[in-house]
Amino acid sequence: MDVLLLRAKSIRPANNSLSLSGKFSKTPAVNLMLRASGILRHLGLPEAILPPEEENRIRRCDLFQGKSNRIEVGKERDRAATSLTDYFDSCLNRLGHELSSKGKKYVSSLLTEVIGNAEEHGGPWSTIGHWLSTGTGDQRFGECHIVIMNTGTTIYESLGEHNQSERLKDRLRGLSDLHRRQGLFAFARSGWDEETLWTLYALQERVSRYSDTPRGRDRGNGTVSIIEFFHQLSGGTGKMCIASGGAFILFDGKYHLQEVQRGNEMLKVIAFNADNDLEKPPDRGYVHSLENPFPGTVVSIRLRLDESYLARISSSEEENHE
16 A cells, blocks of 8 residues: 555646545554554654654564566566565564574575566566564564565466466466356355466466466476465464455465375475365465455565574474484
């Protein structure tokens, strides 16, 4: 919302400026985010200034914005991924931990892939991060937020573009036909349609609009892998949601990537149902269509980090390496 409001405000002529107004939430944590990292801060309003004791609880990855870029390597996406990786490491530092050099490289590569997807989907993109310390003394913990979004072409639209992999489009059309024959797309109230199906399919291992092309050989599933990584660090409290066009997908640890046999190889699949089968409808509580589509894609991550839990997994890793 912040990015869209700022963009709208910037393009309005001086003689027809955009006036903004709003109300604070009834939830203190939401108000703190609005002041510390949200629209109040971005507009430079006096209400954004925090008392020192609250400012000390905050860590920010400031708003980073980039433009559409169809090339495979982009300097802006690399800088944004590095900025988010350093921000996440600073969140861990607040709890007395840090990413190893290998961990930094891994997180940065996943974030680069997610941002690269946003950059290549045809519209301006943005990243931002917000950390809030919520514990003291021997019970130090906090919440880490990361958002990556783009406006423009949605995941569904990008998969259907005429210059993309024909083999992938054939697989998607076949899967759509199967769901139609089963009557799964018959009613809007089912919360399940072709757009949501294709968006879910795009999250599977080695699926991208460049599948079966030289450019797609090294494409993975960074969007899902990064929440799996964060979920492990947060002890199962991590959440991520994806909203792209009319599709919504929620990750909270109930469903995971699982290896399945595809031809002569094993690939990781997450179908959000008990059988982990993409030919069956997903759990509607986790995957469903939206009444009000978003004009692009948003990836929003929130996880709670606990000092004592991080210490336990760090100790366990050290023992495994001995």
